[in-house]
Amino acid sequence: xxxxxxxxxxxxxxxxxxxxxxxxxxxxxxxxxxxxxxxxxxxxxxxxxxxxxxxxxxxxxxxxxxxxxxxxxxxxxxxxxxxxxxxxxxxxxxxxxxxxxxxxxxxxxxxxxxxxxxxxxxxxxxxxxxxxxxxxxxxxxxxxxxxxxxxxxxxxxxxxxxxxxxxxxxxxxxxxxxxxxxxxxxxxxxxxxxxxxxxxxxxxxxxxxxxxxxxxxxxxxxxxxxxxxxxxxxxxxxxxxxxxxxxxxxxxxxxxxxxxxxxxxxxxxxxxxxxxxxxxxxxxxxxxxxxxxxxxxxxxxx
Numbered sequence: 231x232x233x234x235x236x237x238x239x240x241x242x243x244x245x246x247x248x249x250x251x252x253x254x255x256x257x258x259x260x261x262x263x264x265x266x267x268x269x270x271x272x273x274x275x276x277x278x279x280x281x282x283x284x285x286x287x288x289x290x291x292x293x294x295x296x297x298x299x300x301x302x303x304x305x306x307x308x309x310x311x312x313x314x315x316x317x318x319x320x321x322x323x324x325x326x327x328x329x330x331x332x333x334x335x336x337x338x339x340x341x342x343x344x345x346x347x348x349x350x351x352x353x354x355x356x357x358x359x360x361x362x363x364x365x366x367x368x369x370x371x372x373x374x375x376x377x378x379x380x381x382x383x384x385x386x387x388x389x390x391x392x393x394x395x396x397x398x399x400x401x402x403x404x405x406x407x408x409x410x411x412x413x414x415x416x417x418x419x420x421x422x423x424x425x426x427x428x429x430x431x432x433x434x435x436x437x438x439x440x441x442x443x444x445x446x447x448x449x450x451x452x453x454x455x456x457x458x459x460x461x462x463x464x465x466x467x468x469x470x471x472x473x474x475x476x477x478x479x480x481x482x483x484x485x486x487x488x489x490x491x492x493x494x495x496x497x498x499x500x501x502x503x504x505x506x507x508x509x510x511x512x513x514x515x516x517x518x519x520x521x522x523x524x525x526x527x528x529x530x531x532x
Contacts, residue, residue, distance in 0.1 A: 285318040286310075288365040290327035298397055299366045300518065301359055302330040305377030305504065306344040306434060313376060313504065320511045321374075326518070327366055331358040333382075334434050344378050348437040348444055351378075352385040359386075359395055370397040372518055376504030377470065378438060380404025380462070380477070385448055387455050398459040400517045402504045403468050407449060407476040408440030440476065454481035461517035463503065463510055465489045470500035487513055493528035508532075 285302075292299055300321055304313035310330040321328045333354040334346035344351065359371050373383050373396055380401025386392035387399065437444035454460055460479050466488060468474040478486045489496050489503065489510055498507040512530035516523035 284322040285314070285328035286330060287327070288329075288362075290366065292327050292366055292368050293325055296324075296326045296519065298368050298370055298372050299327040299329060299362050300372050300374055301355075301362055302328065303333070303355060303373060303375035303379030303383055304330065304344060305375075305379045306334075306438070307342045308376070308379070309341055309343050312341075313379075316506050316508075317374070317504070317511055317514065320508070321515070321518075324515060329358075329362050331355065333358075334378075336432070345432045345434045347433040348378070348382050349385055349389075351382050351434065352390055355383060355386050356390045356392060359392065363395060370395055372396070372398045372400070374400045374402070374514055374518070375404065376402045377404065377500065378434065381406050381438070381448075384453075387458055388448070393455045393457050396458055398461070398517065400461045400463070400514050401477065402463050402510060402514070403465060403471055403474070403500050404462060404477045405438050405471045406453065406462070406479055408438060408442060408445045409471045409476060410440050411470060411472060452481055453479040454484060456482070458483065459517075460484045461487065461513075463487045463489060463513050463517075465496070465498050465500070465503050465510075467497055467499045468503075485517070489513070492526040493530070495528055496531075 290299070302310075302314050302318060304310060310332045314330050318328050318330060331354065332343050334344040334348075334351040336343075336345045339345060359373075362371055363369070375381070375383055380399070381404040383392065383396075383399055383401075384406070387396060436442060439445075460481075460483060462477050462479055462485070464471075464474045464477045464487070466474055468477075471477055489498060489507070492513065493509050496507065496509050498510065503510045509526060509528065509530045512524075512526045516526060
C-alpha cells in the first residue's frame with residue numbers, strides 16, 4: 231500500500247476549514263436560514279428544472295429492472311449538479327431514473343449549500359422525494375448521499391416518515407456520528423465565541439460536529455429504522471469525516487464497506503469518493519441492485 235501523506239491530509243482539512251470560515255462570514259443568521267427552509271421546495275424545483283446529462287428528467291419512467299428512482303443527496307458546500315457530475319451519468323447509463331436536489335441553502339450564499347439546519351434540510355428532502363414518487367409513479371425511492379447527504383436522510387427516515395417511502399440508503403463517506411475534522415474541531419473552545427458564531431451563521435456545520443445536540447438526538451435509540459437497507463461506503467483516507475469509522479452504522483440490514491478492502495490501491499479521500507471514484511460507484515451500483523451485484527475490485531475503475 232502506498233504511504234500516506236500527513237501534510238497533504240492536514241492541508242486538505244485546512245482547506246475545508248477555510249471554506250467553512252468563508253461561509254461563517256457570510257451575512258446570514260440562523261433565523262434567515264429557517265426562513266429559507268420554508269421556500270425550499272420552489273428553490274429545488276428551479277435548480278433542477280433542466281435535465282443534466284440525462285438526470286433530473288421528470289418524464290423518466292422506471293424500468294422493470296430498476297423499478298425505483300434514485301435520489302442523490304449532495305454534501306455540505308455541494309449542490310445538486312456539481313456533486314454528481316460523475317455518479318449521476320454512471321447510474322443513468324445503467325438504466326436508472328436519477329434525480330438530485332438542492333437543500334440547506336442560505337440567503338446570500340450561492341452554489342454552496344447544505345449549510346442550513348440539518349433537520350430543516352431533511353424536510354426539504356421529504357418534499358423532494360414526494361415529488362419524485364408522484365412523477366415516476368414508484369412506490370419507493372432509493373437514496374444515495376455523499377457526506378452530510380449520507381447522514382441527513384436518516385433524520386428523514388426516523389422522524390419524517392421516510393421509512394415508508396425509501397427502500398435503501400447508500401451513503402458515501404457519511405458523518406453519521408459526527409466529525410472532529412482531523413481533531414481541529416476540538417480547538418473551537420479555545421477561540422471564544424467561535425462555536426456560537428458557527429451555530430448562528432451556519433447551523434448545518436454545527437450540527438455535524440461530534441457530540442452535537444442534533445447528532446445525539448439522531449442516534450439515540452439506534453442507528454437504523456426497520457424496513458430500510460443501509461450501505462455505508464467509507465475510505466480510510468477521509469480527512470473531513472474523522473475518524474472515518476464514525477460513518478459506520480450498526481443494526482439490522484446494514485452493510486459497512488471500507489473502500490480499501492475492495493481495492494487496496496484506492497487512495498480516494500473525502501471528495502473523490504463521491505465525485506470521481508468509479509470503484510466506489512461500482513459499490514453503489516451493487517448496493518442499489520444486490521441481486522445483480524458483481525465483485526468490486528481495482529478493475530472496477532475501468
